[in-house]
Amino acid sequence: MYMAMLEIPDLGSTSYMFKWSTEQYIEEVENGSDPGLQEYQAAEIKFIKDNITKPEEKTFIDVGAGYGRVVTQLAPIAKQVIAIDIDKQLLEELRRRANHFNNALVIEGSGDDLVKLINKDIEHPVLLSLQNTLGPWDGNRQIAIQQLRALAEQNKGELIVSLFCREAIQDWGIPMYATTEGLLGKYDPAKSDLATGIYRTSTNYESYWFSEEEREELKHQLGGHVSNEIRDHKYHIFHITYAESIQGAS
Numbered sequence: 001m002y003m004a005m006l007e008i009p010d011l012g013s014t015s016y017m018f019k020w021s022t023e024q025y026i027e028e029v030e031n032g033s034d035p036g037l038q039e040y041q042a043a044e045i046k047f048i049k050d051n052i053t054k055p056e057e058k059t060f061i062d063v064g065a066g067y068g069r070v071v072t073q074l075a076p077i078a079k080q081v082i083a084i085d086i087d088k089q090l091l092e093e094l095r096r097r098a099n100h101f102n103n104a105l106v107i108e109g110s111g112d113d114l115v116k117l118i119n120k121d122i123e124h125p126v127l128l129s130l131q132n133t134l135g136p137w138d139g140n141r142q143i144a145i146q147q148l149r150a151l152a153e154q155n156k157g158e159l160i161v162s163l164f165c166r167e168a169i170q171d172w173g174i175p176m177y178a179t180t181e182g183l184l185g186k187y188d189p190a191k192s193d194l195a196t197g198i199y200r201t202s203t204n205y206e207s208y209w210f211s212e213e214e215r216e217e218l219k220h221q222l223g224g225h226v227s228n229e230i231r232d233h234k235y236h237i238f239h240i241t242y243a244e245s246i247q248g249a250s
């Protein structure tokens with residue numbers, strides 16, 4: 001039984017002021033020292049590869065693609081990859097990486113405008129929202145969620161959403177973030193509220209960690225059919241298929 005609508009706070013106002021650094025991102029996250037973060041990133045890639053059949057027939061749309069961490073892994077196996085991001089600094093490296101592939105396209109813009117940004121029918125799209133991208137979202141998460149559903153549903157596609165779990169914000173989040181201070185800044189307890197999933201730093205980074213109940217409600221709001229999921233203590237990754245997506249063994 002689903003009761004109230006998911007009420008996710010719109011935390012966009014301060015994160016717009018946050019400045020990403022591609023170099024620090026690669027050093028402290030992709031190649032960082034936190035074992036849980038490394039395990040998570042490997043689990044995400046494995047989940048995509050295990051769950052998306054016939055990738056050579058599909059267009060991956062990475063919404064909030066960052067500097068292209070996953071784009072370079074998907075372009076060699078996909079029909080096409082469309083990478084969308086809003087951050088000018090990360091977009092530089094994203095474009096540089098995408099240029100190595102003739103099937104990778106970069107779009108600068110907000111996931112809040114996803115349907116308009118894509119602006120055409122895509123056969124078999126696989127939408128991706130990875131590495132808790134809906135957490136430090138610059139914009140309105142509720143609109144972004146509606147846009148993900150609209151694009152996936154109208155094209156009978158698939159969607160993978162990967163989120164950090166609020167249950168782990170204290171025992172894993174805090175020590176994990178301590179290893180990413182060069183990128184995200186120092187934890188600011190006065191501006192954070194871990195009990196309600198809000199983590200903020202001295203450099204205006206903020207991230208929202210969804211509770212278990214909110215993640216269930218999010219799945220409900222995204223519609224479609226949850227065909228597989230991983231529920232780790234630290235992260236929750238789920239694969240949603242919409243009618244007639246290509247399924248079955250490749």
Ligand SMILES: C[S@@+](CC[C@H](N)C(=O)[O-])C[C@H]1O[C@@H](n2cnc3c(N)ncnc32)[C@H](O)[C@@H]1O
Pocket residue numbers: 063064065066067068069070084085086087090109110111112129130131132133136137138139
């Ligand atoms: C935590 S990073 C994850 C990057 C990437 N998904 C990955 O797995 O490596 C979040 C990314 O979402 C992007 N982002 C935040 N708000 C966005 C929005 N409204 N539209 C598009 N991208 C957004 C940020 O610029 C950043 O690159």
